[in-house]
Amino acid sequence: MTNYKIRISAKTEDYNKSVADIFGCAFVFAAGTYVAKSIVIGLGAPQLELFAALLIYIGWFLILGRFLLENYSILPRIILVEVLFWGILYVSIYMFPETETIFNEYIMFLRRVALVFIPCGVICARCTDFEGIFIRARKYAYFGSILIAVSFSVGGMASIDYQSLGLYVTPFFLILYVDFLRNKTVLTTLLLVVDSVFALAGGRQSFIILLLGAVIIYLFENRKKPMKIVVALIVALIIILFFSLMLEPLLKGLIVLVNAMGLDDYMLSMLANGELLSTSTRYVIYESSVHIIQTNGHHLSGLFGSIYKIRAMYSWIAYPHNIIYDFLIDFGTILGGSLLLLILYKFVRQIIGGDPERRLVLIFLADIAIVRLMVSSNYLIEGPFYILLIMLFSGNRMTKKFKVKGRID
Numbered sequence: 001m002t003n004y005k006i007r008i009s010a011k012t013e014d015y016n017k018s019v020a021d022i023f024g025c026a027f028v029f030a031a032g033t034y035v036a037k038s039i040v041i042g043l044g045a046p047q048l049e050l051f052a053a054l055l056i057y058i059g060w061f062l063i064l065g066r067f068l069l070e071n072y073s074i075l076p077r078i079i080l081v082e083v084l085f086w087g088i089l090y091v092s093i094y095m096f097p098e099t100e101t102i103f104n105e106y107i108m109f110l111r112r113v114a115l116v117f118i119p120c121g122v123i124c125a126r127c128t129d130f131e132g133i134f135i136r137a138r139k140y141a142y143f144g145s146i147l148i149a150v151s152f153s154v155g156g157m158a159s160i161d162y163q164s165l166g167l168y169v170t171p172f173f174l175i176l177y178v179d180f181l182r183n184k185t186v187l188t189t190l191l192l193v194v195d196s197v198f199a200l201a202g203g204r205q206s207f208i209i210l211l212l213g214a215v216i217i218y219l220f221e222n223r224k225k226p227m228k229i230v231v232a233l234i235v236a237l238i239i240i241l242f243f244s245l246m247l248e249p250l251l252k253g254l255i256v257l258v259n260a261m262g263l264d265d266y267m268l269s270m271l272a273n274g275e276l277l278s279t280s281t282r283y284v285i286y287e288s289s290v291h292i293i294q295t296n297g298h299h300l301s302g303l304f305g306s307i308y309k310i311r312a313m314y315s316w317i318a319y320p321h322n323i324i325y326d327f328l329i330d331f332g333t334i335l336g337g338s339l340l341l342l343i344l345y346k347f348v349r350q351i352i353g354g355d356p357e358r359r360l361v362l363i364f365l366a367d368i369a370i371v372r373l374m375v376s377s378n379y380l381i382e383g384p385f386y387i388l389l390i391m392l393f394s395g396n397r398m399t400k401k402f403k404v405k406g407r408i409d
Contacts, residue, residue, distance in 0.1 A: 015071050021067065023133060027140065130358045172191075173210055178221070319378045323374060
């Protein structure tokens with residue numbers, strides 16, 4: 001006879017549920033500090049820019065502070081990672097002083113990483129049950145999407161470049177997309193449409209991240225329903241065929257709509273002109289990066305070394321626009337290549353086993369972080385990349401661990 005009782009610690013359960021607040025709020029913070037400023041600019045009160053951004057900071061620290069008061073045992077871990085983060089940065093500057101100017105240029109982004117994304121990553125890494133995280137984070141996606149819509153309605157979008165707009169809205173879209181696949185509420189559906197329009201106006205980066213993320217999430221959510229996947233692929237082929245025949249009039253109509261809304265038609269115009277995947281400028285950037293890698297070999301250049309060296313060749317290039325080149329230049333071919341393979345190994349290993357909801361979180365983070373870093377930005381300033389990295393290297397791969405109490409006969 002079996003007589004046993006499964007008991008889950010109430011404190012652990014509360015911790016797991018509260019993780020969604022930190023997770024969702026981190027993305028609201030990333031977008032909110034800029035969008036809030038655009039709203040007051042649109043309202044004709046640019047003198048309130050700093051105050052608007054301060055409100056977002058206060059909101060973040062209130063939520064984080066409440067979480068830490070209830071879960072103070074996580075604080076030493078956060079402090080340890082923060083010390084490692086800043087320590088590694090300053091040691092790198094000491095060893096490679098030429099990169100200090102780049103460090104100073106990006107100090108604002110590094111502070112944001114330290115204040116928001118490192119605490120978020122450490123907190124998420126200690127979560128043992130991600131069940132329902134996207135549903136609980138939905139309210140933050142609602143808030144972020146509505147905040148962007150308000151900025152648009154008051155004419156504040158002129159102060160936000162099209163690329164940033166698309167990147168801000170993409171995490172909200174994907175969180176709501178997961179909710180849509182599971183619940184299909186009216187508000188979620190409406191905001192998905194609104195977010196899609198903003199993402200289309202945001203350029204090819206946000207378009208690719210959004211589209212790729214939506215497809216992968218759909219396939220993951222229906223991984224145990226092969227017939228549904230087959231039907232989806234057939235429908236996708238029909239849609240592709242339809243768009244290939246009707247692409248020109250559809251794009252012209254969308255450009256008129258986007259222009260009427262006062263949004264940028266950059267990405268749609270590139271599609272219409274067949275330039276979406278144009279790489280003329282990128283070719284120069286990537287060719288220069290490869291030249292630096294061949295010259296450097298296995299020698300380290302230090303953190304931000306890739307930016308420093310490529311600007312030494314061409315001052316108009318901001319960075320190599322590819323995380324692989326960044327690593328191979330910063331850390332050298334041997335160490336950089338090994339680190340990239342290690343990250344890939346950890347990701348693949350954790351994505352094929354463990355709690356499905358945690359795996360979905362990793363897919364979400366990889367889409368908005370790694371996909372972006374393959375075509376733009378720098379890994380040192382991308383907040384979601386730190387959440388992903390911390391979860392891969394210090395998280396609980398197998399979640400939902402229960403204590404079994406009783407006897408089994």
